[in-house]
Every structure is written in structure tokens, then in C-alpha cells.
Amino acid sequence: xxxxxxxxxxxxxxxxxxxxxxxxxxxxxxxxxxxxxxxxxxxxxxxxxxxxxxxxxxxxxxxxxxxxxxxxxxxxxxxxxxxxxxxxxxxxxxxxxxxxxxxxxxxxxxxxxxxxxxxxxxxxxxxxxxxxxxxxxxxxxxxxxxxxxxxxxxxxxxxxxxxxxxxxxxxxxxxxxxxxxxxxxxxxxxxxxxxxxxxxxxxxxxxxxxxxxxxxxxxxxxxxxxxxxxxxxxxxxxxxxxxxxxxxxxxxxxxxxxxxxxxxxxxxxxxxxxxxxxxxxxxxxxxxxxxxxxxxxxxxxxxxxxxxxxxxxxxxxxxxxxxxxxxxxxxxxxxxxxxxxxxxxxxxxxxxxxxxxxxxxxxxxxxxxxxxxxxxxxxxxxxxxxxxxxxxxxxxxxxxxxxxxxxxxxxxxxxxxxxxxxxxxxxxxxxxxxxxxxxxxxxxxxxxxxxxxxxxxxxxxxxxxxxxx
Amino acid sequence: xxxxxxxxxxxxxxxxxxxxxxxxxxxxxxxxxxxxxxxxxxxxxxxxxxxxxxxxxxxxxxxxxxxxxxxxxxxxxxxxxxxxxxxxxxxxxxxxxxxxxxxx
Numbered sequence: 001x002x003x004x005x006x007x008x009x010x011x012x013x014x015x016x017x018x019x020x021x022x023x024x025x026x027x028x029x030x031x032x033x034x035x036x037x038x039x040x041x042x043x044x045x046x047x048x049x050x051x052x053x054x055x056x057x058x059x060x061x062x063x064x065x066x067x068x069x070x071x072x073x074x075x076x077x078x079x080x081x082x083x084x085x086x087x088x089x090x091x092x093x094x095x096x097x098x099x100x101x102x103x104x105x106x107x108x109x110x111x112x113x114x115x116x117x118x119x120x121x122x123x124x125x126x127x128x129x130x131x132x133x134x135x136x137x138x139x140x141x142x143x144x145x146x147x148x149x150x151x152x153x154x155x156x157x158x159x160x161x162x163x164x165x166x167x168x169x170x171x172x173x174x175x176x177x178x179x180x181x182x183x184x185x186x187x188x189x190x191x192x193x194x195x196x197x198x199x200x201x202x203x204x205x206x207x208x209x210x211x212x213x214x215x216x217x218x219x220x221x222x223x224x225x226x227x228x229x230x231x232x233x234x235x236x237x238x239x240x241x242x243x244x245x246x247x248x249x250x251x252x253x254x255x256x257x258x259x260x261x262x263x264x265x266x267x268x269x270x271x272x273x274x275x276x277x278x279x280x281x282x283x284x285x286x287x288x289x290x291x292x293x294x295x296x297x298x299x300x301x302x303x304x305x306x307x308x309x310x311x312x313x314x315x316x317x318x319x320x321x322x323x324x325x326x327x328x329x330x331x332x333x334x335x336x337x338x339x340x341x342x343x344x345x346x347x348x349x350x351x352x353x354x355x356x357x358x359x360x361x362x363x364x365x366x367x368x369x370x371x372x373x374x375x376x377x378x379x380x381x382x383x384x385x386x387x388x389x390x391x392x393x394x395x396x397x398x399x400x401x402x403x404x405x406x407x408x409x410x411x412x413x414x415x416x417x418x419x420x421x422x423x424x425x426x427x428x429x430x431x432x433x434x435x436x437x438x439x440x441x442x443x444x445x446x447x448x449x450x451x452x453x454x455x456x457x458x459x460x461x462x463x464x465x466x467x468x469x
Numbered sequence: 470x471x472x473x474x475x476x477x478x479x480x481x482x483x484x485x486x487x488x489x490x491x492x493x494x495x496x497x498x499x500x501x502x503x504x505x506x507x508x509x510x511x512x513x514x515x516x517x518x519x520x521x522x523x524x525x526x527x528x529x530x531x532x533x534x535x536x537x538x539x540x541x542x543x544x545x546x547x548x549x550x551x552x553x554x555x556x557x558x559x560x561x562x563x564x565x566x567x568x569x570x571x572x573x
Binding site: 015018023025028034038039041042045046048050054060064066074078080087094095097100110111112115127225232236240242249250251252253254255256257264361364368373376 | 477478481484485486488489491492493495496497498499500501502503504505506507508509510511512513514515516517518519520521522523524525526527528529530534535536538539540542543544545546547548549550551552553554555556557558559560561562563564565566567568569570571
């Protein structure tokens with residue numbers, strides 16, 4: 001048994017190691033070291049807890065070992081098998097587990113406050129009760145919200161926003177009920193009851209569902225980041241209940257990390273966080289050019305044309321988007337880039353902040369296909385190079401290349417930072433059909449003189465181009 | 470006047486607030502290329518909630534009427550957090566191993 005001070009210090013050490021784990025991610029070289037720090041920190045936290053358990057008996061140890069082996073085994077298998085294109089739904093699923101774990105721990109503390117040193121059953125200290133209630137509410141919202149996000153990302157549920165009539169009123173009333181319930185629960189020790197705590201939990205589960213249901217597929221980067229942040233705040237709430245420094249520090253880190261990512265994603269779409277959360281974006285396609293049917297001609301090309309143009313180019317900038325992930329075209333793309341490089345063409349990649357379904361999604365896919373990370377550039381670093389590029393090769397991206405975001409104040413995506421692909425001498429645009437992008441906006445780019453449309457599945461098209469090269 | 474006594478809560482709150490600031494600066498320095506690993510590793514570290522789950526599994530039965538519930542809930546929570554810890558760190562490791570520089 002360790003003294004309380006030693007225990008607290010060990011938790012502090014693991015908190016610091018978690019900070020170093022995030023610090024490592026400032027560059028790919030230091031990131032692996034950082035991940036190791038994170039694992040060490042987690043090991044220290046778990047061991048410290050294990051040596052100070054209240055009931056040091058066979059039943060307890062048996063349960064712990066079974067839980068760790070089963071849970072750990074499942075986690076390890078998932079981590080090994082998951083395809084990189086499925087990372088967004090995996091992260092959503094992991095968020096839901098953190099949320100659910102927070103709910104269960106809060107309930108454990110509610111039933112057995114003695115073990116947590118926060119009072120006795122139905123006589124829990126007020127401060128602890130406030131922290132627990134917040135932890136359970138945020139945890140429950142994280143859980144149910146992440147389940148919906150997972151279902152949308154995994155295709156178990158349509159990515160289209162589902163709009164309930166009067167949803168803002170319903171959500172507001174439910175939020176009020178949750179806050180009111182927590183206030184009432186904590187106001188007077190006589191108000192503590194299983195039923196009330198259960199009602200708060202259930203309402204929070206429901207509001208989590210309702211918040212995420214109306215948010216459409218392309219807004220998922222924001223949603224996933226936001227749920228990341230919530231899982232942190234839920235952990236912090238429980239951390240206060242336990243008085244555990246590792247949990248408090250981690251909760252703060254994760255909470256602010258998710259918040260920053262949400263901010264970066266919103267900025268990438270030029271939308272306010274509030275408008276994303278209120279949802280419904282992409283539901284009405286009437287936004288721009290309502291009722292008007294596009295009749296302008298587009299220039300179509302074949303794989304051979306594309307191969308010819310790129311072979312004779314000096315530099316090619318590849319712009320990947322969600323379509324590349326869907327078609328699993330990243331390996332074929334890398335192959336194409338290799339052949340082009342052998343022909344003496346300079347190849348680089350341009351990534352829009354919200355390309356894909358989660359922050360950094362495209363970077364991971366390209367890394368998986370062995371694309372060196374120093375050939376991959378962020379929007380602000382590469383945007384001025386399109387004017388000198390011979391070819392912009394757009395594959396599976398749409399709205400993030402739409403020039404009307406810069407020129408047409410009536411466009412719903414006006415003001416969104418976009419990649420200046422139209423400045424390249426030739427734009428090759430790989431696309432399945434003429435449909436508009438997620439925002440339901442016609443892309444001006446298709447009708448430009450320097451644009452050649454390549455209508456096909458992204459992977460097939462790239463493979464054919466490789467053949468013709 | 471009573472002797473000055475500061476509730477431990479205040480210290481915890483201080484640590485919490487400072488950690489938010491640390492998080493703010495550390496996360497802004499993360500390169501955008503690693504935002505996906507950032508999410509998976511924050512996922513893994515937030516599963517340090519397992520410490521609460523372990524305390525809950527480790528309650529002494531018979532001490533309070535709710536002990537058996539706490540033990541059961543703690544067991545499930547431990548398993549869920551373990552999925553996340555192993556899954557989160559390992560998938561992060563797998564992703565980070567893929568980021569390579571150009572070989573010249």
C-alpha cells in the first residue's frame with residue numbers, strides 16, 4: 001500500500017507523460033517516442049491504482065484480469081485489423097467507449113461512495129455529486145452521440161441529416177431538464193435518489209442521439225472532434241470525483257485538444273461551430289441556382305488523355321478528397337505518382353483541412369500508401385504553387401476546389417478557404433458522375449476551359465492511367 | 470479568525486485550469502498531418518478513466534448495499550476502457566509507423 005502522497009505523485013507523473021505524448025506529435029520523427037511515453041504513463045496509472053485497491057482478494061483480481069485480457073485482446077485485434085479508410089468510424093467507436101466507461105464509473109461511485117471516499121450511499125458529498133453528475137451527463141452524451149456518428153460514418157445509417165420538426169425546442173427543453181435535474185439533485189442531500197440520477201443519465205443519452213442525428217456526413221470532422229472534446233470533459237468530471245490528478249490532467253488535455261480540432265475544422269469550412277451543431281447543412285440542395293438545370297458543356301477525357309497530359313507536364317499537384325478514401329484509390333495513386341516521377345515530373349499533394357471525414361484523414365491514407373510526408377502539403381503551404389503547376393489532379397474532392405467560394409457571395413460555401421486548383425494550366429477532375437458535392441453546390445470548375453473531366457471510379461481511373469503511362 | 474484552510478478541490482481546479490492551457494499550446498503545435506493520430510492517442514489516454522473503473526471493481530463487498538452493483542459496473546467499465554487503451558495506443562503506433570520521409 002502506498003501513501004496517499006506517493007500515489008498522487010505517481011498519477012502526476014503519468015499526467016506529465018501524457019502531455020509528452022501529445023507534445024511528440026509536433027513532428028512525425030518524435031511522434032513514435034511520444035506514443036511510448038503515453039503507454040508508460042498509462043501503465044504507471046494502472047499499476048498505481050492496482051496496488052491501492054480496497055478489496056485485495058481473489059474475486060477482485062479475477063475480475064480485473066478477465067476484463068483486461070478480454071478488453072485488451074479485443075482492442076489489440078481491432079487495432080491490427082482495421083483498415084486505414086475506417087479510421088473515422090473507429091475513432092467514433094472509441095469515443096463512445098470512453099463515454100460509456102465514464103457513465104459506468106459514475107454509477108459505480110454512486111452505488112459505492114465509500115470506496116471512492118466521497119460519502120456513503122445516498123449521502124454523497126455535494127461537491128462530488130456535482131462532479132459526478134456532470135461526468136455522467138457528458139459521458140452519456142458522448143456515448144450516444146458517438147454511436148450515431150459511428151453509424152453514419154460506417155454506413156449503417158444514411159449520412160444525410162435527419163431533421164425532426166421542432167428539434168431545437170425539444171433539445172432546449174431536454175437540456176434544461178438535465179441541468180434542472182442536476183441542480184435539484186445537488187441542492188439538498190435529501191434529494192439524492194437512484195431514480196433521479198437514472199433520469200439524468202437517460203435524458204443525457206437521448207439528447208446525445210438528438211444532437212448528432214441532424215448533422216450531415218461532411219460535417220463529421222467537426223462532430224468527431226467535438227465528441228473527442230466531450231470525452232475529455234467527461235473524464236475530467238470523473239477525475240474530480242476521484243481526486244485523481246492523472247484523470248484531471250488528461251481530461252483537460254483531451255478536452256482542449258478536441259475543442260481546437262473542432263475550431264480548425266469549422267474554420268476550414270468557414271462555418272460557425274453553432275451552425276454545425278444546429279445541423280441540417282446539406283439538407284436542402286436548393287441553396288444556389290435553385291431550380292435551374294445545368295446545360296453548359298463540360299470537356300470529357302479518357303485515361304489515355306490524362307496520361308499524355310501528365311507525362312508531358314513539369315509538375316503535378318494531386319488533390320485527394322473523401323472520394324479517394326471511398327474508392328480505396330490511395331495505393332494506385334502512389335503507383336501513378338511513382339511512374340510520373342520516373343518520367344521526371346515533380347509530384348506533390350495538397351490537402352484541404354476538411355478533406356475526408358476526420359482531421360488528418362487524407363494524410364493517414366497517403367502515409368499508408370507509402371507517400372513520403374514531405375511531399376504532402378497543407379492548404380496554406382501549397383496554394384500559391386497552383387499557378388506554376390502544369391496539372392492539378394483532383395481525385396474525390398469537390399467542394400474544397402470550388403472557385404465560387406471565392407467569387408460568388410450567394411454560394412452557401414462562400415468564404416470557405418479553397419484550393420486554387422483552377423490556376424493550374426490543366427485541371428484533371430476524377431469523378432463518378434456530374435452530381436454536385438456534399439454542399440449541393442454546382443462546381444464552377446467543371447465548366448472551365450482548362451478543366452478535363454475524367455468520369456469513372458477513382459481507383460479504376462487511376463489504374464488505367466498507370467497502364468497508359 | 471480561523472486558520473487558513475484551502476480545500477483540495479481548489480488545488481485540483483488549479484491543476485485542471487493549467488492543464489487546459491498546457492493542452493491548448495501543445496495541441497496547436499501538433500502538425501496537421503498528424504491530426505488523426507492525435508485523435509486516436511487522445512482517445513487512448515482519456516481511457517485513463519480505467520483507474521475509476523478499477524476502484525469500482527475493487528470495492529469491498531458487504532460494506533454497503535450497492536457494493537455488488539459497483540463491482541459489476543466497474544468490471545464492464547474496466548473491459549471497455551481496456552479495449553480503448555490497447556486499441557488506441559496500438560492503432561496510433563501502427564499509423565505513426567507509416568509516416569516516412571522521402572528516401573534520397
